[in-house]
Amino acid sequence: MKNLSIFKYMLVSAIAIGTLSSCESSSSYEDITPSIANIAVTNPAFSTLESAAVAGGVAGVLSNSNPNDPSGDYTVFAPTNDAFARLGLNSETLGALQKSFLTNTLLYHVSNGNLLGADISEDVSSTSALGIDRRFVSRDGDTYINGSKILATDISASNGTVHVIDKVMIASGADIVQTALALQSAQVFTAPELTYLVEAVVYTDLVGALSASPGSPSFTVFAPTDQAFVDLGAALGLTFTKPSDIRQLPVDVVTAVLLNHVIANDGRFTSELNQGAVTPLGGDALTLGAFTDGLLTVTGAGNGADAANMVIPDVQTTNGIVHVIDRVLLPNL
Known part of the structure; x- marks a missing residue:
């Protein structure tokens, strides 16, 4: 120091x-x-x-x-x-x-x-x-x-x-889902964000799991931006112009993708994450890049060499830490 x-x-x-x-x-x-x-x-x-x-x-x-x-x-x-x-x-x-x-x-x-x-x-x-x-x-x-x-x-x-x-430093004072809802409803930025993610969480009925009480196991969550979901749609040959368009995908596929973004590791800030493989709830390992200038990249098993970057790291919630990223992390589908 x-x-x-x-x-x-x-x-x-x-x-x-x-x-x-x-x-x-x-x-x-x-x-x-x-x-x-x-x-x-x-x-x-x-x-x-x-x-x-x-x-x-x-x-x-x-x-x-x-x-x-x-x-x-x-x-x-x-x-x-x-x-x-x-x-x-x-x-x-x-x-x-x-x-x-x-x-x-x-x-x-x-x-x-x-x-x-x-x-x-x-x-x-x-x-x-x-x-x-x-x-x-x-x-x-x-x-x-x-x-x-x-x-x-x-x-x-x-x-x-x-x-x-x-x-x-950012703290929401709410759980992961309520934090995402605050971004979706423009309570944080004057423009809405994470609207596709919120829609996907509702679509897959994962609201309860990601609203776990502070006494429950807490999570590290990688939260893709709206643009990340739009880019995913384009890569799949689909056009996503509004959050509900995520429902063009089968619910089991969206569930597998979302669980690929959640790690049950008591919630880690960037300073506590290490380079290498980590296992999300979806089961297919994620690969964290080197800790550089306080950030890490993260890559899904189905992303090939295309890593996601942290856009807004280290958001503290009541049941975990959220890192907003610029790419959807794909499992092996």
Whole structure:
């Protein structure tokens, strides 16, 4: 974990410049230590986070002390501009997200109190401001929170501490099916997504199985985008223009395909997945590619050399982890 990094260097530089240009001087450290919100303002690496905090209505919260903790502090895991860009988001495109989802996503990066880098380890739990726990993972000498690598730690703010991460963390607060329904009904993005997947789950009567309670075995689910299903239809010589077109395929075939996307392995973030074969509920092994830049490809036994890429990785649900992918994973049909 890199306690001294370019992010901290840029922060210190920004503070110094602001102090030198001020008409007033002060010898007090607190006078020149910015709030968490001001860190985003003064550091160009966090300009998208700054815009998101304003749009999501949390900028004011992170400008002040924490009334819900005796220390008055927050701990924030702050995604960089590059982290937002991995989801196709920047300051101009944040409007693609519903405001309520954006707000909850930001709060998922926040926790009460002051968790310093030295206290972060795999045996420490961290509860977000949403009340949802996040877990730390050690891999190849790096530390991750869920599937996001911690790039820098211990950037001090007047109201807490900031740690820098390389991917935006997402939690739905619902089970796998309800999470897919939220995407389908445009409660996450302003445009619907996973509409074909939801239709397929209903068609095959798998709603109950994928709505298992948190106490039941949890899953890792690879969730194909709508375009992935449209591409599948074209490959099969069919035309999919609406979700119900998936019913052109026999129900047993669609069932076999869906089960090929579900692994009963307690739900794994990208940081916990390894290259090699894994066995889904459908029985035909999937092949995971190398862990590269925090992502893995995945290939079905019936996909040949055509691997699926992760579009939205590491979505935490109440009964598993969902990775949205750009290709349908085919078993040997």
